[in-house]
Structure formats: structure tokens, C-alpha cells
Amino acid sequence: MEASSRVLLLFMLTLAATTTLLSLSTTPCSYSTARAILAATGLDPYLISCNTTTTGAATEEEEAPLSNADHGNNRTAKRGGPIVTDLLLCGKPEIPEVAFPPFQCCPPMSSSEPITFKLPDPAEPLRTRRPVHEVGPEHMAKYERAVALMKALPKSDPRSFYQQANIHCAYCTGAYRQVGRPELRVQVHYSWLFFPFHRAYIYFFERIAAKLLGDPGFTVPVWTWDVPEGMRMPAEFVNESSPLYDPVRDPGHLPPKLVDLDFWEVEKNLTDEQQLKHNMWVMYKQMISGAPLPSLFHGQPYRAGDTQKPGAGTAELAPHNTMHAWIGNWWYPNGEDMGAYYAAGRDPIFYAFHANVDRLWEAWRRVGVRNGGDKRRRAVEFNDLDWLDSSFLFYDEEARLVRVKVRDMLDTEKLRYRFSKVAMPWAKARPPTTPGVNNGKRGALKSVTFPVSLDAAISVEVMRPPVATRSRLGKVDDAQEEVLVIEGIEVQDAKFVKFDVYVNAVEYQKVQPGGREMAGSFVSLRHPGKVGDGVKTSMRVALNELLEDLGVKEDKSVTVTLVPVKGKVRIGGIKIVYMSE
Ligand code: C2O
Numbered sequence: 001m002e003a004s005s006r007v008l009l010l011f012m013l014t015l016a017a018t019t020t021l022l023s024l025s026t027t028p029c030s031y032s033t034a035r036a037i038l039a040a041t042g043l044d045p046y047l048i049s050c051n052t053t054t055t056g057a058a059t060e061e062e063e064a065p066l067s068n069a070d071h072g073n074n075r076t077a078k079r080g081g082p083i084v085t086d087l088l089l090c091g092k093p094e095i096p097e098v099a100f101p102p103f104q105c106c107p108p109m110s111s112s113e114p115i116t117f118k119l120p121d122p123a124e125p126l127r128t129r130r131p132v133h134e135v136g137p138e139h140m141a142k143y144e145r146a147v148a149l150m151k152a153l154p155k156s157d158p159r160s161f162y163q164q165a166n167i168h169c170a171y172c173t174g175a176y177r178q179v180g181r182p183e184l185r186v187q188v189h190y191s192w193l194f195f196p197f198h199r200a201y202i203y204f205f206e207r208i209a210a211k212l213l214g215d216p217g218f219t220v221p222v223w224t225w226d227v228p229e230g231m232r233m234p235a236e237f238v239n240e241s242s243p244l245y246d247p248v249r250d251p252g253h254l255p256p257k258l259v260d261l262d263f264w265e266v267e268k269n270l271t272d273e274q275q276l277k278h279n280m281w282v283m284y285k286q287m288i289s290g291a292p293l294p295s296l297f298h299g300q301p302y303r304a305g306d307t308q309k310p311g312a313g314t315a316e317l318a319p320h321n322t323m324h325a326w327i328g329n330w331w332y333p334n335g336e337d338m339g340a341y342y343a344a345g346r347d348p349i350f351y352a353f354h355a356n357v358d359r360l361w362e363a364w365r366r367v368g369v370r371n372g373g374d375k376r377r378r379a380v381e382f383n384d385l386d387w388l389d390s391s392f393l394f395y396d397e398e399a400r401l402v403r404v405k406v407r408d409m410l411d412t413e414k415l416r417y418r419f420s421k422v423a424m425p426w427a428k429a430r431p432p433t434t435p436g437v438n439n440g441k442r443g444a445l446k447s448v449t450f451p452v453s454l455d456a457a458i459s460v461e462v463m464r465p466p467v468a469t470r471s472r473l474g475k476v477d478d479a480q481e482e483v484l485v486i487e488g489i490e491v492q493d494a495k496f497v498k499f500d501v502y503v504n505a506v507e508y509q510k511v512q513p514g515g516r517e518m519a520g521s522f523v524s525l526r527h528p529g530k531v532g533d534g535v536k537t538s539m540r541v542a543l544n545e546l547l548e549d550l551g552v553k554e555d556k557s558v559t560v561t562l563v564p565v566k567g568k569v570r571i572g573g574i575k576i577v578y579m580s581e
Contacts, residue, residue, distance in 0.1 A: 039111035081304035082389035083193065084179040085171075085186055087114075087401070093173035094185070095342045096526060098333040105169030105342070107393070108158050110401035114393055117404040120416045127217055129355055130420045131224040132234040140236045143221055146209035147348045148243040158395035159208045161348075167201060168345030171392065174308065181305055189341070190309035190524075190537055191302030192295065192387055194316045195361045196406040198354050203415055204394040204402075205351050211397035222359055223352040224422055225323060226283050228276060230356075231258045233327070237349045246347040248337045250329050261319035263326040264498035264523060264566050268513060279319075281514035283426035286314040287364055289545040290520060292481050293581045294381040296542055297364055303386045311538040314520065315364070320357055321523040325496070327353070334526045335496065341525060359419045362412065367427055380410055382581075431516040433549055437505040438559060445506075445559070450573040451488060454499055459506050459561040464576050480578040482543040484519070484560065488572015489537050491524055497567030498523045501541055501560065504550050508561050516549055522569075536572075543576070 090106035132140065153160035170176060174185030188197040202220060210218035224230035232255045237244045252267070253259075258275045260268060261282040270278060291297035291314045300311035312321075327349065328339025337343040337350075344350050382388070388407040396402050412418055448460050464482065484501070491497050498521060502508040505517035520541040547553050560574055 039109040080386055081180075082386050082391065082405075083186060083302060083304055084391055085176040085393055086179050087393060089177040089179060089182055090170055090175050091177065093169055093175035093342060095169075095173060096334045096340070099340075099342060100336065102166070105166035105173070105175055107163060107166065107170065107395065107401075108156055110395075112401070114401040114403040117402050117408050119408065119414050122414075122416075124416045125217060126413060127219045127417045128420050129219040129222050129359070129417055131227075131230055131422055132221045132236070132352060133224070133229045134420070135221045139221060140234075142213060142215065142218060143209070143352070144236065144243050146213050146218065149212040150208070151243060158399055158401075159212070159397070163395075164205055164208070165343075165345035165350075167394070168350070169342040171197060172341035172344075178304055184305070185308055187308035188392075189316065190312040191300055192298045192313075192382065193302055193390060193406070194299050194313065195357075196390075196409040197392055199358050199361070199409045199412075200392055200394060200404050202351060202354050202358055203409070203417075204396055206355075206417075207397040208395075219417060220351050220355045222355040222419065223349065224356055224359070225259045225353070226261070226279070226319065226356065226360065226426060227422055227424060231276065231279065232256055233259075233349070234352070237352075244348040246337055246349065248329050248332060248343075249327055249347065249349075253326055259323065260326055261322055262514060262521065263322045264521075265325065265330055265496065266565065270513065274513070277429075278512075278514040280426040280429035281431040282318060283424075284429040284431065285514075285520070286318055287360065288367055288427065289430070290314040290542050291364060292542050292544065293579060295579075295581060296481070296483070296540055298381060300538065300540075301382075301384065301386065302390075307536075309537040311540065315357070315360055317523050317539070318521050321525060322521075323353065324525060325523070339496075339525060358412075359422070362419055363424060430549070431514055433516040434505065434511045437507040437510045437517060439507065451490075451570050454562055454564045454569050454571055457508065457561060457563045459559055460574060461557045462560050462574050462576055463557045464555070465578060480580045482547065483577055483579050484541040484543055484558075485575050485577055486522070486539045486541075486562075486571060486573075487575070488570070489522060489539060490570040490572070491567065495567045496524070496526050497569050498565040499569060500563045500565060501539075502563065503541075503543070503546055503561075504552060504559050506559055506561055508563055516546065519543075519546055521565075524567075 087107065087109055093103070093105050095103055130139075147161060150159065150161035150164060153162075155162045157163065171186065171188045174187055176186040178184045178186055188194060206218070206220045209220065210216050223234055233249075233253065235255060236242060237246075238254050239245060240247075258272050259279065260270075260275060261279045262268075268275070268278075287297075295301070295313070297313045297315060299313035299316060302308070302310050323338075324344060325335055325339045327347070328335035328337060328344075330339070332339075334340035334343070337347040338353075380388075389405055391403050391405045394402050394404060409415070445459050445461055448458050452458065462484070484503070486501065500508075500518055501520045501522070502511065502517050503519045505511050508517065511517045520539070522539045524537075543558070547555075547558070552558065558576070562571065
């Protein structure tokens with residue numbers, strides 16, 4: 001066939017598919033004709049996707065307003081249901097103005113409907129994921145080979161490294177739209193989808209690697225950056241001739257530099273000893289004292305009809321986001337590769353890094369149980385169908401399109417892997433308080449009217465609700481967690497943002513990095529959308545243990561100091577609530 005007639009045929013096929021879609025107004029867009037055409041032509045689904053205005057759904061309702069106050073278990077709300085994606089609803093991602101190609105990141109189309117995920121055969125040997133610093137050179141060489149094999153596959157192969165990297169772009173820059181609500185972008189960060197999505201991502205990546213290597217026992221080596229032995233970037237990733245090398249990383253953070261789990265563009269210039277201690281305290285706060293409830297650890301509920309980013313959990317903000325930023329190169333416009341959602345998957349370190357995020361989920365479950373937490377956590381964090389039935393699309397090791405649900409991702413042994421035991425000294429690293437940093441607080445505070453632009457540090461007195469409202473059975477502390485809620489966080493210039501939250505430390509400069517009064521940090525990677533475009537989110541800080549350590553459990557109020565570190569941000573309001581889950 002001549003080139004020109006091939007183009008014509010393509011055009012007509014596209015037209016036919018578009019017409020098919022236009023004539024059908026229901027969702028999801030499960031039309032085999034359209035799928036078949038896309039699969040056969042290799043065209044990007046974006047070209048004929050049935051999103052936005054083609055379905056007319058966008059005009060039915062305005063974007064769902066954020067309801068930070070009630071992102072809880074309001075099962076009677078009109079909106080709700082699991083978040084579901086469809087290849088035909090994958091479109092243009094939100095990529096920063098100055099970025100590096102590719103600018104489209106939807107996966108190749110499959111000619112058939114996605115198959116339902118099936119757990120691996122229980123007779124499969126249980127594979128053990130081990131830390132990079134323990135696996136030895138032979139295993140690292142295998143990981144190198146796996147990445148080389150993926151890179152050698154044609155770009156059209158969903159198992160190729162190119163497509164594996166694109167998965168992150170598609171699910172993390174709003175390329176997918178919600179089935180049934182195509183005007184709403186899907187974002188797997190800043191909500192309770194964060195851990196299960198990334199678990200599934202690494203699960204399929206690992207199985208594809210194992211298949212290409214012909215080694216069913218292969219596991220992704222885990223870069224355990226949270227423990228002292230793993231606090232440097234592993235040498236294998238720094239070797240320029242290795243397929244694991246990525247030149248787009250911060251050159252100042254190569255070994256022997258220690259990771260800074262609280263990093264945000266500014267170097268702290270701590271000694272190794274200070275940095276290590278600081279990292280331990282960050283881990284303790286984000287994994288233990290700050291994460292006593294599932295939603296505080298995982299993030300806020302995110303249901304069908306909700307706008308993206310209701311609120312991230314502790315560990316996603318830090319160390320996860322902060323480590324993305326630490327690895328990426330700040331001389332690049334968006335902190336590429338690791339510091340930008342659209343590009344993070346392009347760095348082979350991403351998969352070893354996220355294997356560790358996955359390990360931290362397991363670690364949190366164990367720590368929770370040990371600290372007297374809810375034992376059911378080992379099996380399930382939220383008994384909420386909107387979470388359990390939310391689903392993602394991946395291609396498996398046989399290049400079949402699979403729909404996997406959150407409920408499939410809750411038990412690693414059923415997925416036939418586990419993590420080797422790693423000693424976690426941070427589990428006991430309860431940070432010290434700093435005496436005398438809240439002097440002359442009350443009365444002396446300037447009044448603040450919300451919403452407020454956080455141009456300089458602000459301190460506000462926040463009343464604690466009366467005890468009567470926090471006690472159901474007369475047992476205050478065990479029944480409920482006292483939680484500081486920072487609402488209506490609006491990133492103003494679509495850039496990187498970090499601000500720190502201090503409790504009872506008006507003189508916050510005197511608190512050493514990571515000290516007890518530093519109760520949490522909000523961090524957000526660059527968001528390329530328009531100002532105010534879905535970048536409204538919220539943040540929660542657990543207070544029980546903190547107030548106990550500060551010795552102020554009887555006080556009627558606390559002083560909250562918000563300290564801008566980077567970027568422009570507006571704060572809608574601050575309040576304290578009591579929560580239980
Ligand atoms: Cu989807 Cu580590 O980010």
C-alpha cells in the first residue's frame with residue numbers, strides 16, 4: 001500500500017472510531033471497534049479518546065467542590081463509588097510548560113477488554129525482596145540486565161522501559177479521566193490510592209523483569225534509604241556505563257552524600273551524624289506518632305466524583321516527596337527526573353526507591369500492631385468499598401491488559417512476595433523537645449484572618465475542642481486521636497512548595513532540624529496546571545503523642561506556627577478535630 005493511501009485509511013478508521021464514540025453516550029467507553037482500531041494502528045488513545053466534551057458529560061455538573069471537612073465516611077453522599085480508569089479515557093497529561101518529551105504517556109491500546117486480575121498461583125515460591133546493600137553484586141547485575149532488556153524492547157511493547165516509565169506519567173499527571181466523570185482528572189497521589197497504586201506498579205514491573213530474565217524468583221532490589229546502611233545512593237545507580245544510570249539527577253547528592261528525608265531544595269549542611277539523627281526523627285514522626293490512624297498514614301478518601309488530591313498521608317509527603325526532590329536535579333526546570341511526576345519513572349532508581357515505599361507500608365502495619373494498634377490493619381486498612389474497588393490498569397508480563405483493584409493489593413504473600421527483615425532503628429527515635437521556644441506566646445500573637453497567603457511565618461492560637469466532645473467512653477486518649485487539620489491549601493504558582501508546621505514553638509528557629517515541635521511538613525512537587533486548578537488540598541497532623549511530650553495535654557489551645565520554606569501557598573484555615581477509625 002502506498003504511503004498516501006495508508007494515511008487515508010488511517011484517517012477513515014479514526015473517523016469511524018470517533019463517530020462510534022460520538023453516537024454512544026454512556027460510559028465507560030468499552031467499544032470494541034474503537035479499541036480494535038487503536039490497537040491495530042498503534043495510535044495514541046488520546047486521538048480518539050471519549051473524554052471531555054465528546055460525551056457531553058462535562059456540562060452536567062460543575063467540578064465537585066472540595067470538602068475537606070467531610071472527606072470522611074459519609075456513605076450517604078450523592079457522590080461516591082470507586083475511582084475507575086479506562087484506556088479510552090486516557091488523554092493529554094498535564095505536563096509543565098518546559099518539559100522533556102514524550103509529551104503523551106497513555107499506554108498502547110489493547111485490542112481486548114482488560115482481564116480481571118488473578119492472584120498468582122499459591123504454589124509459586126514466595127519471593128523475598130531484599131535491600132540493595134544486602135543482595136550482592138550478582139543480584140544487582142540481574143537488575144541491570146532486566147532494565148537493559150526492557151530498554152531494548154520496542155517502544156510499542158507495554159513491557160518496554162519506555163512504557164513502564166509512562167505509567168507514572170499517565171496516572172500521576174491527570175492523563176486518565178474518571179469513568180463516568182470524564183471532566184475529572186485522575187491522580188493517584190495525595191489520597192488513599194497512593195500506596196496500593198504504587199504496589200501494583202512495582203508488582204507488575206517486577207514480574208515483567210522476572211519474565212524477561214527467565215528467572216521467576218527475581219525481585220526488585222529495595223533501596224532502603226530509611227535505615228543507616230541505605231542512606232546513600234547505591235553505587236550501581238551511579239556507574240555511568242550501567243543501564244541503571246540516569247544523568248538527570250542532582251550531582252550534589254551522589255555518594256557519599258547522606259539522604260535528607262526532609263529535603264526541599266535547600267541544603268542543610270548538616271554533619272553525617274546530625275543528618276542521620278534528623279532522618280531517624282523524620283521517620284519516627286511520619287511512620288509512628290504522626291500516623292496512628294489509617295487515613296493519616298495513607299491519605300484521605302478519594303471517591304468517584306471527587307476532585308483530585310483530597311489530602312496526602314504522612315509518609316507520602318515525607319519522606320516520599322522529599323526524597324523524589326532529593327534525587328531529582330534542581331537545575332532542570334521541574335526537578336527532573338525524579339522530582340517531577342511526569343518524568344520520575346524514567347529513572348531506573350524509581351523502582352528500587354518505590355520497592356522501599358512498599359516496604360514502609362508493611363513496616364507501618366507491623367509498627368501499628370506493636371504499638372497496640374488495630375490488628376485488622378494487617379489485612380485491611382479501610383473497610384470501605386470505594387477504596388477496595390478502586391482499580392488501575394497495567395499490562396502484565398504476558399503483555400495482557402489487566403484491571404487490578406486495591407483489594408487485590410493488600411496481602412503481599414498472596415502476591416507471592418515479602419520483604420526480608422530489616423532493622424528499623426527509627427522506630428525508637430522519639431525526637432526530643434526544645435525547652436523555652438514558646439515564650440510569651442498568648443496575647444502577643446498578631447491576629448491572622450484566613451484564608452492567608454503564607455509569605456512569612458505565621459503563628460496562630462488554635463482552640464482544642466472541649467474534652468466532652470472527644471470522649472465517648474470516658475477514655476479520651478485511646479478512643480480518639482486529636483488531629484490538627486490544615487484546610488484549603490492552595491499552591492499559588494504551580495511550583496514546588498514546602499512549609500513546615502510547628503506546634504508550641506513560636507521561636508521555631510531554635511528547634512533543631514526534625515525536633516519534636518516540628519510536627520509535620522507539607523510538600524508538593526511542581527504541579528503544571530493552572531493556578532487554582534485542582535491544586536487545593538489539605539493536611540493532617542496527629543497531636544496526641546506530641547502534646548503529651550510537650551506536657552500540654554491540659555491546655556485549652558495550642559500555638560501553631562506555619563513556616564514557608566519554598567513556594568507560594570495559601571492556607572484556608574486551621575482547626576483541631578478528634579478522629580477515630
Ligand atoms: Cu507516584 Cu514516588 O511517586
